[in-house]
Amino acid sequence: MSELPVVLVTGGAGYIGSHAVLALKDAGIPVVVYDNLSTGVRLAVPDDVTLVEGDIGDTAHLARAIQEHRIAAVMHFAGSIVVSESVEKPLKYYHNNTQNSLGLIDTCIKQGVRHMIFSSTAAVYGEPESSPISEDTPTKPINPYGASKLMTEQMLRDASAAHGLNIGILRYFNVAGADPAGRAGQNTPAATHLIKVAVQAALGLRDSISVFGTDYQTPDGTCIRDYIHVSDLADAHVLALRHLVENGGNLLVNCAYGRGFSVREVLRAVEAVTGEPLPVVDAPRRAGDPPALVASADRIRQVLGWKPAHDSVEEMVRTALAWERHISGVPDRPASGDAAQTRQAS
Structure with a gap:
């Protein structure tokens, strides 16, 4: 097995990046974080990991960090x-x-x-005509977020062809949950991720949770998404790095479990875990939201040998809830009913 390089993690003080840092550390891989802390949190970086505070747009500062720390791989x-x-x-997204x-x-x-391993998104697919969505599904983003990510994917492919850069493009579906050991989680107070918002509402940190759109052409009228636990996603990044270092070739994979849950199904799972009803408010659709995004997750399992360890909605909810209690100071309390006997939200 090839020796694994020192990895620079841009955005390593953020939600997914901080979990990738933990996964790299757990695998014994040296890691340096590069983050401007605009949305990331300094406390999300472990004490024994070097944090270089800087903006990704400051290429001179970035170059010095790469030289100083002998970086050979970037996530x-x-x-x-x-x-x-x-x-x-839109221009903010095309810039950043x-x-x-x-x-x-x-x-x-x-x-x-x-x-280089790139954090891409299922938003590059737009509103696909068929489901599940494979990596070969045409990419037709319907919002600037997806378009901005797809442009970066193409730049990486062209740079690889011209300069020999080994690239891994990981297209995330909906990421949720927190480190099961309680070392990291989602820290952004105004986050828009459904499970994060739902557990905040369950803890009384939000007055209500809005369901954006109830008239989609789905079984219960709400959007359907394929969710993935953040720790399973972080593990996929370590496997992707090993794949590139061991000359496995460039990589493009969906990161998901291959099954979808509607907004209402996820909210029922949160209620089952907490034992309490949520304050739910129906709201108009949000711009740029496709009705359903469900992945084919065969390639990531076959090419990387990825075996998710946290693939249930309930575990995503439980770990997100535990983290939210930790950062908010809301004390734990027994849920009404047997919260251990939760049902699959399906």
Whole structure:
């Protein structure tokens, strides 16, 4: 097995990036975090991991960090991620997600970085005509967020062909949950992720939770998404790195479990875990939301040998709830009913 390189994790103080840092540490892989802390949190970076505070658009500072720490691989998480905001502020997304990624790719090539793993998204598929969605499904994003990520994917492919950069493109579906050991979780107070918002509402940290759109052409009228536990996703990044280092070739994989849950099904799962009803309010559709996104997850299992360890909605909810209690200071209390006997939200 090839020796694994020092990995620079951009956005490593953020939600998914911080879990990737933990997965790299757990695998014994040296890691350095590069983050401007605009949405990331310093406390999310372990004490024994070097944090370089800097903006991804500052390529001179980035180059110095790569040189100083002898970086040979980059995992790129830094970026803007809110679909509805991307519709309202498209240029922000093309600047932060596309232009800054161009500078990063160019800097990495000039500094001799061999491997790059990119945090992409199912939003590149738009509203696919068939389901489940495979990696070969045509990419037709319907919002600037998805378009900004797809542009970066193409830049990476072209850079690989021209400069020999080894690339792994991981297209995430809906990420949820928190580190089961309680070391990390989602820290952004105004996050828009459904399970995060739902557990905040369950703890009384939000007055209500809005269901955006109840008239979609789905069984219960609400959007359907394929969810993945953040720790399983982090493990997939470590496997992707090993694949690139061991000359497995460039990589493009969906990151999901291959089954979908509606918004209402997820909310019922939260109620089952907490034993309490949620304060739910029906609201109009949000701009840029497709009705259903469910993945084919065969390739990631076959190519990387990925075996998820946390693939239930209930575990995503339980770990997210435990983390939210931790960061908010809301004390634990016994749920009404037997919260251990939760049902699958299906």
